[in-house]
Amino acid sequence: MPSVITSPTSKTGISKLTNCRIAGGDALIWKDIWVSSITGKILQSQTAFYDELITPDEVIDLGGRIVSPGFIDCQLNGAFGFNFSTLLDDMPQYGKQLQDVNKKLVETGVTSYLPTVTSQTGQLYQAVLPYLGPSGASRLASAGSESLGAHVEGPFISPTKHGIHDVSVLHNPSTYSDLEHVYGKSNINPGSPGSGPIPVKMITLAPELSQAVPSVIIPQLRSSGIVVSIGHSEATYEQASSAVSAGASMITHLFNAMRPLHHRNPGIFGVLGSAGRAERPYFGVIADGIHLHPTTVKIAWNAHPGGFILVTDAMHTMGLEDGRYEWRNGGGKDWIIKTGGEVVLEATGGIAGSAVSLIECVNNFLEWSGASVPEALKAVTGTPAAMLGLKGVKGCLDAGADADLVVLRDEVVDGGVVRLGVDEVWKFGKKVYEKGV
Amino acid sequence: MRLIIKDNGDVASAYAANYIIERIKKLSPTQQRPFVLGLPTGSSPLGVYRILVEKYKAGEISFENVVTFNMDEYVDIPRDHEGSYHSFMWKHFFSHVNIHPANVNILDGNATDLEAECVAYEAKIKAAGGIDLFLAGIGEDGHIAFNEPGSSLASRTRVKTLAYDTIVANSRFFGNDFDLVPKMALTVGVQTVLDAREVVVIALGPRKALAVQRCVEQGVNHMWTLSALQLHPRSMIICDEDATLELQVRTAKYYKDIERVAQSQGFEQVFPSKILTGFPPQSIQASIVVDETQSPSVSSPQSTTSYLLRASPATEYSTISRSPSPDFTPDRMGSRIGDPAFTRRLTPAPERQELQDRSKTLLPALALATSVNSVNA
Numbered sequence: 001m002p003s004v005i006t007s008p009t010s011k012t013g014i015s016k017l018t019n020c021r022i023a024g025g026d027a028l029i030w031k032d033i034w035v036s037s038i039t040g041k042i043l044q045s046q047t048a049f050y051d052e053l054i055t056p057d058e059v060i061d062l063g064g065r066i067v068s069p070g071f072i073d074c075q076l077n078g079a080f081g082f083n084f085s086t087l088l089d090d091m092p093q094y095g096k097q098l099q100d101v102n103k104k105l106v107e108t109g110v111t112s113y114l115p116t117v118t119s120q121t122g123q124l125y126q127a128v129l130p131y132l133g134p135s136g137a138s139r140l141a142s143a144g145s146e147s148l149g150a151h152v153e154g155p156f157i158s159p160t161k162h163g164i165h166d167v168s169v170l171h172n173p174s175t176y177s178d179l180e181h182v183y184g185k186s187n188i189n190p191g192s193p194g195s196g197p198i199p200v201k202m203i204t205l206a207p208e209l210s211q212a213v214p215s216v217i218i219p220q221l222r223s224s225g226i227v228v229s230i231g232h233s234e235a236t237y238e239q240a241s242s243a244v245s246a247g248a249s250m251i252t253h254l255f256n257a258m259r260p261l262h263h264r265n266p267g268i269f270g271v272l273g274s275a276g277r278a279e280r281p282y283f284g285v286i287a288d289g290i291h292l293h294p295t296t297v298k299i300a301w302n303a304h305p306g307g308f309i310l311v312t313d314a315m316h317t318m319g320l321e322d323g324r325y326e327w328r329n330g331g332g333k334d335w336i337i338k339t340g341g342e343v344v345l346e347a348t349g350g351i352a353g354s355a356v357s358l359i360e361c362v363n364n365f366l367e368w369s370g371a372s373v374p375e376a377l378k379a380v381t382g383t384p385a386a387m388l389g390l391k392g393v394k395g396c397l398d399a400g401a402d403a404d405l406v407v408l409r410d411e412v413v414d415g416g417v418v419r420l421g422v423d424e425v426w427k428f429g430k431k432v433y434e435k436g437v
Numbered sequence: 438m439r440l441i442i443k444d445n446g447d448v449a450s451a452y453a454a455n456y457i458i459e460r461i462k463k464l465s466p467t468q469q470r471p472f473v474l475g476l477p478t479g480s481s482p483l484g485v486y487r488i489l490v491e492k493y494k495a496g497e498i499s500f501e502n503v504v505t506f507n508m509d510e511y512v513d514i515p516r517d518h519e520g521s522y523h524s525f526m527w528k529h530f531f532s533h534v535n536i537h538p539a540n541v542n543i544l545d546g547n548a549t550d551l552e553a554e555c556v557a558y559e560a561k562i563k564a565a566g567g568i569d570l571f572l573a574g575i576g577e578d579g580h581i582a583f584n585e586p587g588s589s590l591a592s593r594t595r596v597k598t599l600a601y602d603t604i605v606a607n608s609r610f611f612g613n614d615f616d617l618v619p620k621m622a623l624t625v626g627v628q629t630v631l632d633a634r635e636v637v638v639i640a641l642g643p644r645k646a647l648a649v650q651r652c653v654e655q656g657v658n659h660m661w662t663l664s665a666l667q668l669h670p671r672s673m674i675i676c677d678e679d680a681t682l683e684l685q686v687r688t689a690k691y692y693k694d695i696e697r698v699a700q701s702q703g704f705e706q707v708f709p710s711k712i713l714t715g716f717p718p719q720s721i722q723a724s725i726v727v728d729e730t731q732s733p734s735v736s737s738p739q740s741t742t743s744y745l746l747r748a749s750p751a752t753e754y755s756t757i758s759r760s761p762s763p764d765f766t767p768d769r770m771g772s773r774i775g776d777p778a779f780t781r782r783l784t785p786a787p788e789r790q791e792l793q794d795r796s797k798t799l800l801p802a803l804a805l806a807t808s809v810n811s812v813n814a
Binding site for chain 1: 516517523524527531532533535537538539541
């Protein structure tokens with residue numbers, strides 16, 4: 001059983017996790033991990049030992065469990081009753097509620113994420129985006145899950161692939177300034193040096209909306225360090241391909257809100273096969289068992305495993321009881337019904353995001369695809385980190401990376417399928433959650 | 438020298454590991470009087486490290502008051518390179534046990550002054566009170582540490598050029614790329630190892646068989662530097678069956694019988710306590726004197742053999758009383774045979790032989806006749 005051996009030496013802030021299998025690469029390997037709660041990073045233990053002559057304050061025996069990098073959710077609309085697309089009369093209250101979400105979210109194993117705002121009015125974007133920007137600079141473990149920047153899903157999307165987004169707030173961008181006008185200049189343009197990161201990290205748009213999207217808008221966003229994701233789109237294979245060539249590097253919830261694969265025009269899905277000379281993009285997949293058929297998930301993974309990212313697309317009903325909940329949608333208010341992991345719009349019965357946690361998606365994926373545990377974990381760690389340009393910082397267990405960890409227990413259920421469960425969560429080198437404690 | 442032959446590598450490694458653990462426990466080391474352990478790298482000791490780690494995790498042994506000295510390190514290889522011996526030790530041993538980094542000593546192959554580094558290393562060993570137990574491996578050519586064939590048996594810590602065979606053998610740790618293997622190393626000398634109060638060698642596999650045979654059955658020879666262990670009062674080679682393939686059946690059987698009898702009698706070699714516990718360590722500050730003008734290997738060419746043969750058994754085994762050997766009195770074999778026919782000298786008298794030699798140059802035939810006569814005389 002796990003035990004703690006405390007060494008009598010002076011405090012170094014270092015914890016050594018031992019007797020564990022780590023899932024940083026392609027296989028689970030038995031290896032110790034040293035983390036520092038002072039720097040919040042994973043240590044190069046050998047250097048610490050020989051150069052600084054330091055030993056860990058505590059040695060934690062994990063009893064053979066799996067250590068994974070902390071999970072990254074690239075599409076989360078809200079959780080635990082708080083919807084990121086919310087305008088409050090008292091906006092500072094928004095910040096407080098966000099902090100509560102972060103503390104609860106981290107307990108699900110999601111140590112960093114992109115708070116996602118659906119198609120809304122410019123007024124709402126400009127009010128909420130300043131709260132949703134990257135929050136890791138303080139490196140406070142107690143703050144819980146960390147925003148890596150906001151994901152704005154719309155409003156420059158196709159009116160015919162809007163899903164449940166309010167059509168009345170959608171726009172056709174003809175110039176880059178249209179984006180500035182909706183999101184607010186300071187939310188998408190880098191400020192002067194030292195002014196901190198820009199709040200928006202990723203924008204989902206439909207590339208076919210205007211000629212300006214692939215020629216001007218995508219390159220401009222790329223140069224600001226914003227990830228452009230194709231989604232809610234009628235794009236043909238050719239249009240998707242040229243968007244990828246222009247710099248789009250992601251696809252938002254593949255298969256959902258886009259044309260299905262046609263054998264003579266494979267549509268957006270086709271760029272997973274080839275995107276011309278450009279590198280094939282990353283793509284988000286909602287493996288909640290409702291959005292996609294299990295086999296569809298497996299096909300997507302097989303088509304391009306290196307780009308496969310599991311996302312929840314969870315609504316604020318994630319973590320709440322089943323029931324009927326209010327939802328602010330663009331210009332007005334709607335009601336959504338949560339039943340288990342399923343969320344539908346009351347008015348139309350259309351799927352309205354999910355209510356699953358990321359670990360459930362990982363378990364579903366393990367069951368459906370036959371992928372190995374490290375491969376499945378990569379879809380919520382290493383791959384999203386690479387997509388966000390955070391390789392070596394997030395999503396891996398290499399020395400120098402942020403010490404965001406999830407300790408997972410694994411059990412083999414019927415049919416030899418492995419199921420994972422979150423036992424412990426570490427943020428910036430400190431344990432912030434332990435199951436049952 | 439003891440030779441312990443075990444059925445396979447696992448049993449041999451377990452024996453070595455348990456032996457070390459027992460030694461550490463027996464000393465019950467403290468901060469003031471730590472157990473000083475010499476350590477090797479290579480594939481043979483891997484099993485020993487694995488078991489030491491297991492025993493540590495099982496709470497059977499603590500390395501809190503153990504000071505270690507490693508045998509060697511490559512020159513000019515980044516310290517944290519995966520092929521370095523720093524990395525080897527970290528990966529296989531230090532990262533798993535409670536040893537304090539301040540108690541770990543490994544030669545620095547990147548030191549600006551390699552010579553001074555070697556001198557300081559010898560001084561550090563001395564300051565730690567000398568090595569209680571040196572665990573060692575053995576090369577296919579019989580080398581101990583990087584003391585390649587032809588190394589002086591009186592050598593001390595120094596820079597060495599690696600033998601071609603060793604570079605080829607070690608290329609397996611460098612992706613089989615010959616060019617990536619460092620060509621030089623810092624290593625403790627044969628004498629440094631012999632200075633340890635106890636030396637335990639682990640030799641596994643058929644490739645080590647010839648080296649074991651040379652070092653056990655043949656004489657002390659600088660071409661097989663491990664053979665110098667024959668001069669050590671308390672040394673032991675632990676090997677598996679494969680490593681005995683070149684030994685005479687008689688030799689292997691002999692050593693096995695000894696161990697069997699010893700075991701059945703509950704007999705462990707008894708050494709005076711002074712050997713086991715050593716001498717209190719000197720103050721470190723006082724003793725590290727790096728004298729750059731004097732190379733240690735040159736300045737201390739004290740004869741190994743005379744030192745060992747004289748000093749160790751004669752003075753340190755004071756608990757065992759033996760009657761001194763009688764003085765040598767030359768006598769004739771003939772005098773020991775009762776028959777009076779043999780009492781006279783059968784060999785030619787020296788003075789006659791001299792005469793004979795002189796006449797030989799003049800007249801060989803006559804000389805022959807004279808010699809025949811002289812026998813009859």
